Amino acid sequence: MDVSHIGVRVRDLDASVKFYTALGFTEAKRLTVPDQMAEGLLGLSPPIGFEAVYLRNGGVVLQLLTFSGYPAPDEPERGMVGAGLTHLSVAVADLAAAQDAVTAAGGAVVADPGGGFACMVRDPDGQLIELVNERVRPVPPVNEAR
Template sequence: MSEKVNHVGLAVADLDAEAGFWIGALDFERVGALDADDEATGQLLQMEKPGLRAVYLRKGEFVLELLQFRGAGVVERPTRVMNEPGLTHLSLNVANLDTALEQVKAHGGEVLEDTRLWNVAVMIRTPAGQLVELLVGFETPTNDLGE
């Protein structure tokens, strides 16, 4: 029934800072923006006067939609943990972990050093708190592993 994945949305408090992080630290490309109509957007998202502003970022075929709700504001929550139901993290391949982590720190991200597995994998948090896994030389499994 569905044709393809269109995008993944990520709500943020500071749209410019978060877009700058994804572009500067993780090499995403800005491909568009949207200042949405409150009536139609409010109906779709079940919000009253959302004041939605969005920026679209691309990496290969993947599109990330960063959403800032200027009208509805931001609901503060505790730091998301991996076993909380819902989207847990995004995973990106990088050529060199140390170089990638320097870029993460330089653009306001947090490296979760205690998650580092050698020079192969580590978790980071974006300025908005989104978990991102950085991997070196690992491809998505195409068969069952570890069974």
């Protein structure tokens, strides 16, 4: 078994694609799921309006998804102490350049302890993302694992 993809609910697919593209993701596929299929899979009642964009970065596939029939509610910002998925971490060559790309693409830098090792940012929907200098990531990529 292996991980197929990680799904992230977004409010605006195009804005989110722009944001994640700025972090090195590339668009792999767009998909509109018919309501009948979405109803059976997700247990939602039509109209659902399920649309998804799949993005790749290395061996990771990120699914950005939205449901036009179910507008995303306003929620408090997610943090590190709640149960469930807390953050996505992206290794970058240049932390300062990545921070600039994040803000230019509609995100925000929310914590930067300095030193050029890592920082926390939020995507346009408030999802927490860690940017980590690729030289100090805690686990090397599979192709570099020893």
